[in-house]
Amino acid sequence: MTVTLADVAARARVSPATVSRVLNGNYPVAASTRERVLKAVAELDYVLNGPASALAAATSDLVGILVNDIADPFFGIMAGAIQSEMGGPGGRAGGERLAVVCNTGGAPERELTYLTLLQRQRAAAVVLTGGALEDAAHQAAMTAKLGRLADAGTRIVLCGRPAVPETGAIALTFDNAGGGRELTAHLLGLGHRRLGYIAGPRERTTTGQRLEGHRAALAAYGVEDDPRRTVHGRYDRRSGYEATLELLRRDPALTAVVAANDSVALGACAALRERGLRIPEDVSVAGFDDLPFSIDAVPALTTVRLPLAEAGARAGRIAMGREEPPPGGIATVRGELMVRASTAPPRP
Amino acid sequence: MTVTLADVAARARVSPATVSRVLNGNYPVAASTRERVLKAVAELDYVLNGPASALAAATSDLVGILVNDIADPFFGIMAGAIQSEMGGPGGRAGGERLAVVCNTGGAPERELTYLTLLQRQRAAAVVLTGGALEDAAHQAAMTAKLGRLADAGTRIVLCGRPAVPETGAIALTFDNAGGGRELTAHLLGLGHRRLGYIAGPRERTTTGQRLEGHRAALAAYGVEDDPRRTVHGRYDRRSGYEATLELLRRDPALTAVVAANDSVALGACAALRERGLRIPEDVSVAGFDDLPFSIDAVPALTTVRLPLAEAGARAGRIAMGREEPPPGGIATVRGELMVRASTAPPRP
DNA sequence: CTGTTAGCGCATTCAA
């Protein structure tokens, strides 16, 4: 039925072993023989059987990329960058690796399920992106699972995600706290004292880190951190919309809103506008991440740019074994404050 | 070294075959036996070897999802919806399928490479999303490749992509032409006669279809289709920005801009604003797709909503064999005109 | 309901 390596061998009048060697290219083969084999491959339209190959070699060409939300460009940009590094040398069977993106939807059990599925496929590497879950039980399960994957020879890289000790995983972590601090310091420097903060979901590490930076800045300026000025939500615009209404209810004289990310900031803008408040004349708004649409917001959004594409590309190269991991296995990626039109001094 | 099925069998004191049956669940096994096996699996921390399993069964749990640009929510939303349907019954080995997203970046050779990789993995199904390439040679190559995949038992589903005859592929196509027609008709109905059109890349089918709808509307209203009023670009905001400047250069008295999609429309808005033109008082702007950020544009964007999530979910179910394909293997998914604040009658 | 027996298609020894 389907063409096998043996068929190719017969046609090229060599042994199956020789065909295998030609295809994998990691063994000396006479040029004339190679040509004959390649010709037979083309004529027969032969495609290597991945499972059989992986079984015999005890490794595969699969590389998994785990993302929390594939519909969010934050993850899409990173995933695209990671995937773009997957070609080139490093893989078996022609150097092409199958980089696959797995959407966990932020659900802990799906995260573990995908890791099991990738372990089952004997993935060559796994890249986990974005914030992790704070839950201790889940973190323990993840640590165990990652440890087993690593033991089985799968390379583990974390991109924009906190390091997981004792697993040998390489971590490129984002300096969320530093970015958050700078952002809030920028607003405080403009003279704002009544800042609302829209945090992400409590259970994500990213949320805590950004909030921590915000609080550090408040402390540095000697501004009291009123817990009523912080609202938790999800990382989407709807959440920003609702949270902003709630913040305004608690303090109608708010002069600035700091959002967990850019989508949330957009929702905040919508809510403020609906309440007849101008941005930034009445209320300043700041986001985080600097996704492509942020510059098109009206007014353009002040935010913290994270080098998502660069970090993703680096993670991809490390996963492919084409770049040395950072010393100690951990590198911190800093964000950059982008001051644009959505923030200004408060009204006197 | 690694735990195998035989180890589990030994520990549970049953035959390997029985373990396999328990794990795959598609065969009657006594409850007590099943329990014993499951216990052994847990104790040994056993994970099925995917390649071996796929080799023996001649099919795998892999489902491929091809997207043109993973950083674009247009694709992210569809991919997420497709993937969300992958759990549940239908798969082997516990019903979980590994749905993997492959980012082609719109490059023809990467599209074919990924299909080969998926063919190599003996993927159970492949879903191709978004516009195809107009290039005849590439289409022929794709048809051949898809035909071979189908022959090998891989189910092929096209989502938001034109049907490919003679491959047995199921197609859920978007009515881009109809949406484009409605959109332009809406502007013409408001009284606009000097419309600029920012088309996508020439080589994508989506581009041609939307443009066709635009022209049909012009014809229906007896408005001349001046080719100088159409500019081609990419599907991103930058392209919309540049194209708009070009359109204004060609006709400074333009009263409306129709964009290939929402991102392009955002870029158009930025350019218009920079030129001191108000939206919609001076110039109306319309987009396409209705991505989540479109409603947050200022003013909110008039656009054509495509039911991306619904179509993706349906494609996913069909790929899983959990929903009947549409009669004839082809279904057309219509868009819905969303009239918002970015369009208004032209100034007298 | 369960055990036995063969391969699935390939990579990799070991010889030649």
Added chain:
DNA sequence: TTGAATGCGCTAACAG
């Protein structure tokens, strides 16, 4: 540089 032989870990008949 090439061929022959072996086994990777599992599933699917076929018996019992």
